[in-house]
Amino acid sequence: MAEKQHIMIKGVKEGLLFLLDDQCPFEDLTAELKYKLEKTHQQLLTGPLIHIHVKLGSRTATEEQKEQLAAIIRSQGNLMIQSIESDPPEDAASASAAPKLHTITGIVRSGQTVEHDGDLLLIGDVNPGGTVLCTGDIYILGALRGMAHAGSAGRSDAVIAASLMKPTQLRISDVVSRPPEEWMSADAAMEFAYLDAGQMQIDKLSQLYQFRQHPIVVKGV
């Protein structure tokens, strides 16, 4: 039995409402459901027929999993399942447009490491000896003088952009590049690094849209 309660049982007009936690593993739910019905809530089972509504929260369950839950509840004679449903998924379009970008402010100094799962916007500098590690893109509104590793979990389409591109080392996915031995840029201002056929390339930030190919849709004429 888990120490945290994953299932809440509420009485409503139509019968009983089973509110199931949507974060825990599915196995915990089935185990707890069984335990509750058989051990702690036996008073429910001795009585007239009760209609059951099961709410899964934001969990999206497969038909099999739903059947599994239904079977557990149905195994008790007087409980009758009316519905098993999840919250309607958020509008797919709005979910993908939602900002996944994480913003932090500060200076990453020598010996310090900033790690993030997703895209990262750092407002501040990365000093020599400092490290930024990210599974997505890295955007630095400031000077990149240390090490930046974008797409650290293997995404080779990740980019590293910086207002001042003077890194000690750049890594995208598993490609490592050492400026200025491998590339040189004129003024190092407003640039981004990307992978082209496994090679680290640097270009002006204004060219990023060609790499990304997500044109801005402008309303009006």
Added chain:
Amino acid sequence: MGEAIVVTSGKGGVGKTTTTANIGTALALLGKKVCMVDTDIGLRNLDVVMGLENRIIYDLVDVAEGRCRLNQALVKDKRFEELYMLPAAQTKDKDAIKPEQVRDIVAELKQEHDYVMIDCPAGIEHGFRNAVAGADRAIVVTTPENAAVRDADRVIGLLEQAGIPSKLVINRIRQSMMKSGEMLDIDEICQVLAIDLLGIVPDDEKVISSANNGEPTVMNPASRAAIAYRNIARRILGDMVPLMVLDEKAGAFKRFRKFLGIG
């Protein structure tokens, strides 16, 4: 109630002890009651630079372990009434003392003195944690070298995490090398480290000779480094003092011409 200022750098040999001795003396020169604390246990130097080595009876570890009272361990300076030094132990190791003990000693010193200047050992290990334990603010010393700036950056990061505000002193500046681009520029250093600049100190041979004589440079007003340290002390007291003009060549020439003109 005084203020405790730790002088630190990360890298060794950039002039922490010299800076501590000179700023401490300059503050005393300006009429403040100052105590300097050497936390470099095992490699004490501050007493040598101050010329007080032969007056030491007890040290920091003796105080921490209760073998003497704090006042017994304080060494009074031979030049100023209100300048004291608490020497480090020479025969022990850095872990002979705990950060909490240093914090308590510094807190006690702050009751009696306007400024407690703490000389920090090189490195970021136990000795560093000892030195910063009781500090209200920090002076980070660096030289215009990449390695020193890198270490200063690391130390500033650690001080930020400890919640101690820090200011920068750039030591051993050679104007000719800076101009020719062989040495890091002051602006460049300030851009990378991104903390307030408290002062710049030109490279001066007199610093070495006076340290060897056990007399802080700041006592010799003919030295440019002395003026720089006095300026820093005034800035610590809150005065607005413009940064030193570093054109050493022109300055020397001018002084020479003036000398001839008078003579």
